[in-house]
Amino acid sequence: MSDEPSIELTHPSGGREAKERVYRWLLFGCAALTVGVTFSILATLAWDTVTFFGFEEVDIFGFLTGMEWNSRRGEFGVVPLVSATLTVTVVSALVAIPIGTAAAIYLSEYASPEMRSVLKPALEILAGIPTVVYGYLALIYLTPMLRDVGVPLRSLNLLSASVMVGIMIIPMVSSLSEDAMNAVPDELRQAGYGLGATKFEVSTGIVVPAAVSGIFSSYILALSRAIGETMIVVMAGGMQARLLDPTNPFETLASSGQTMTAAMVHAVTSDATGGSAEYYSMFAIGLTLFAMTFAMNLLSNLVAARYEEQYR
Incomplete structure (x- = not known):
């Protein structure tokens, strides 16, 4: 016979069970609220978009x-x-993804704890x-700086x-990548070190591939943030809507353009009447932008699930 004391499992008291039920429903309410807000925004955009397409001068195909x-x-x-929005997104990705990934590798694999505690914040x-x-x-510093080095840019x-x-x-x-x-x-x-790999080989050949799902998710979330950016493109990119020429990318970047968010700002701040097609156009643009970001986040979840299963 073992002399070890037996452990008796008991159910929580009635008061504790009631408290747990309150916590459970409170947390469920918070989760349901976030989902409800999302669906409310989507429903509002959809309803006003239908109103927008009800005007005679507007049709879905033409839009x-x-x-x-x-x-x-x-x-x-x-x-x-859409073309201006995608242009800004692609160029911002070319800036952020290499620099952000390199910084993440340094902070994760090379930086000392003291250096990381300073650099990351x-x-x-x-x-x-x-x-x-x-x-x-x-507007005030970057554009003049690029002009000084010989890049012919317009003010916006x-x-x-x-x-x-x-x-x-x-x-x-x-x-997020770190x-x-x-x-x-x-x-x-x-x-990897046991097989004679260097720190760079371990970082780029083992750590990055093993963390590729989280790294790719950070890319998608960052680009979703770039697609929805408003103030930077309004102040520095301009408000002139024009079709960008893919055969001449430099001229496209050197000139002004109007993104989807900038067009929504223009619709709100202009003197358009509340019931006009110009006013309701911002809801159609917003729904289109919502669909683009939703597709990107869905792609991120699919890729993350695919590679999480691979490296689990």
């Missing part, structure tokens, strides 16, 4: 395929706005800077706006 956007003249082709300060400040810096241009949006989303890429790299088991690193 999705039209090459001209001039709400004052009744031209509601969203393609120029300093990097994340960028995320707390108001976007209107970024727009001011792009997509290049400065895109670069500044890329700088703004660097903290999101670096922070968290994903830190979650990689140390046994994988030690196995």
Whole structure:
């Protein structure tokens, strides 16, 4: 017979059970509230978008395929706005993804604890800077600086706006990517070192592939943030809607353009009446933007699930 004392499991008292039920329903209410807010926003956008397509001068096919956007003249082709938005997103990705990933690798694999405790908070300060400040810096400092080195830019241009949006989303890429790299088991690193790999080979050949799901998710979330950016593109990119020429990318970037968010700001701040097609156009743009970001986040979840299963 063992002399070890037996452990008797008891059910919580009635008071504790009631308290747990309250906590459970309170937390469920918070979760349901977030879902309800999302669906409410979607329903509002959809309802007002239907109203927008009810005007005689508007039709769905013309909205999705039209090459001209001039709400004052009744031209509601969203393609120029989408092209400017995608241009800003792609250029900002070219800025943020390499720099953010390299910073994440350094913070995760190379930096000492003391250096990481200084660099990571300093990097994340960028995320707390108001976007209107970024727009001011792009307009007042970045554009003249690029002109001084020989880049022919107009006062309002997509290049400065895109670069500044890329700088703004660097903290999101670096922070989330570093968290994903830190979650990689140390046994994988030690196995690489045991086979004679250098720190760079372990970082790029073992840690990054093992954390690719989290790294890719950080890219998608950062680009979703770039697509929805407003103040930087309004202040530095301009408000002139035009179809961008893919065969001449430099001219496209050197000139102004109107993104989807900038068009929504214009619809709100213009003298358009509340019941006009120009006013309701911002809801159609908003629903289109919602669909784009939803598709990107869905892609992120699918890729994350695919590679989490691979490296589990």
